[in-house]
Structure formats: C-alpha cells, structure tokens
Amino acid sequence: MREKSNHRPPIPCTHASRRTGLVQAGPEFGPADEALFREAWGTARNHHGRDITFYLPGMIRFGSIRGRYPAVSITGNRCELQCLHCSGKLLQPMLKVEEPEELLRRTRLFAAHGNHGVLLTGGSNRIGELPWNRYLDVISSLQRETTLHLSAHTGFPDLPTAKALQAAGIRQALLDVMGDEKAAREVYHLPGLHKVIEAIEAVKASGMAWIPHIVAGLYFGRIDAEYRAIEIIRRYHPAALVIVVLSPLKGTAMSAVQPPAPLAIARLIASARLLMPDVPIALGCERPRNRDGTALERLALRAGITRMAVWSEEAVEEALALGLRPRFQATCCSVDYRPAFSSPDPHPSTLGDGAPGRTIP
DSSP: OOOOOTTSOOSOOHHHHHHHOOOOOOTTOOHHHHHHHHHHHHHHHHHHTTEEEEEOOBTOEETTEEOOBOEEETTTTOOSSOOTTTTTGGGTTSEEOOSHHHHHHHHHHHHHTTOOEEEEEOOOOTTSBOOGGGGHHHHHHHHHHOOOEEEEEOBSOOHHHHHHHHHHTOOEEEEEOOSSHHIIIIISOOSOHHHHHHHHHHHHHHTOEEEEEEEETTBTTBOSHHHHHHHHHHHTOOSOEEEEEOOOOTTSTTTTOOOOOHHHHHHHHHHHHHHOTTSOEEEOSOSOOSHHHHHHHHHHHHHTOSEEESOOHHHHHHHHHTTOEEEEESSOTTSOOOGGGBOOOSOHHHHTTTOTTOOOO
C-alpha cells in the first residue's frame, strides 16, 4: 500500500478525524498552530527519520511484555523537600531500599532475571540533594559485576557528587528543569533557580549523559516558564529531552489542579523540536491517562516527538497513519534504542499486513 508522505500536514482536521479517530484540537487551533506543527513535523522527519520508539519503563506490563528497567528509591518513602506537585507520592509505587546492602541484593537479582537496567532515584533533602555517597560503592560493584544500564534521577547534585556518580558507573543523569525563580522556590522549595543551573553544569562537567525533564503545567497547571526552561536546556546541549505532564496527586497541594490542555502541551513540544532539531524528545510516562491523555499522544506525534513512554493502542495506530515506523523497548524513555533492549511488537493486529506506514482506510 502507498505510504503517506513525510511532509503531509500533521494537523487535526475533520476528514482525518473520520478516518483515524483523531481528537479535534478545538476552536483555539488556528493558522499559527498549523504552521508550527507543520514545521515541527518536517524538522523531526528531516533530523530523525520516521522511527518512533515506544517505551515500557519500570516493571509495567503491557499485554504479554513487561518493562525491564525497575525504578528504585534509595530513601524508601522519605522525602524532605516535599515539592508541591509530588510531596513524595511518586515514590510510593517504586521498589524501595534504605541500606546499601539491600540495593546490592535487589539489583543483583534484577540482573539475574534479565532486566536491562535500573533507574535509581529517591527523595531529596531540603536543598534538593540525595544521599548518593552512601551508595557509591554499591553502584561501582554493579557496574563491575553486571551489564545493567544505570540511570539516576540525581536531584540537584554539586560537582563532586556528579563526578562521583559518573565514576561509579551512572551513565545518565535525569534532572528536572524549571524556567523561573517562582517555580524553583515555590513549587520545588529549592533555594533558587541557581541551584538548578549549578546542578546542570555539574552533570555536564561530570561526563554523564544529561537527560532534562520538564513538567508541563508545573505551576498550578499553567504553562509559562516551561518555554524558558527549554531555552535553558538548549544552552547546555542535552542528550535527550523528556516532557511529562502535571498529574494531580491525592494528598498534594495540586490535587485539584487541572493539567494543561493537550494542545498547549503539544505547542510546547513543537517549540522544543524547532529549538533543538537534533535532540530526541520523549513524551514521558507521568501524564494523564484519560481522553485528554490520548489526545496528547496523537498531537505529540505530530509535534515532533521521537519517543513515547507507556503508550496507548491509539498512539500506535496514529503513528502508523502518519507513516511512522513503531518500535518497542522495555526501558526508560531516556535510553537510546538498542536492538538488545528491544521488545516484540505487542500490536500485531494493528499492523495488519505488516506494512508500517500503511494507509488507514
């Protein structure tokens, strides 16, 4: 069957909605959006081709496959920083350790059971730092003894800590970036945005791959400083960019906050794509799982993402309708695609005759 052009207008329209089930962008979608999405789509195809990687992180299951990249909190449920959007709630579903020996035991088991890697994370102290020094010897042992790919949500480390993590075997540093003092101080409870910039510079100087994360809607559901965060990130040349979405969590100060609209988030993604054409951009796993979430997945594909974590079947169908080539990997979306980490396609019925990019009748 004929494949669709790489440069077809990647915008919602009534005709496309009848054929592929696209959610309408709404009356606020205008000519400026059409131009933005068209340029972002073309930029993504020119720099990244037509591959789109769908990721299954942690130990999440999707049909017959499961993630092979467990997330482990090295502080148990404890977090002193208590950011307004999280308050430590995101630690609850993770595997938890509080002693180095326990981390070593668990991660050896992960390796023995065929996991590809581990994401180390945890709660921060009152200045945004994690107790990494307690775990450096264990991390070094894992690097020597196993083939696990080691990533870390580092918090906001100083230079000696970043260098020590790199020397121990951490390959990727995942670090939240906000765009202004208000978000840094009021939401993250950090001393100021300077703490974030210093941490970025420390990670870059250490030699670890830097994977910044932006929380869309971080300041009580509004998108504003996120655009300034993109400008900051651009200056420091990330290995990849992950965009997640504010999720109102019960028991936090933002439990009743409405996340940003899908189109507003997709505009942010498209802007990031144009500012950083060579950088892989992922729609991360923390985002709404409802009708708006499905709409966001579809729009994000059109806005130029090259990676998506914890996808829906509709997202795969949309990728095919746009002429993209889906592939699947059981790791965090921060990890570059590798055949050794790949998973079988869990959607054989979606592919039909096996021709990626088929035209949907």
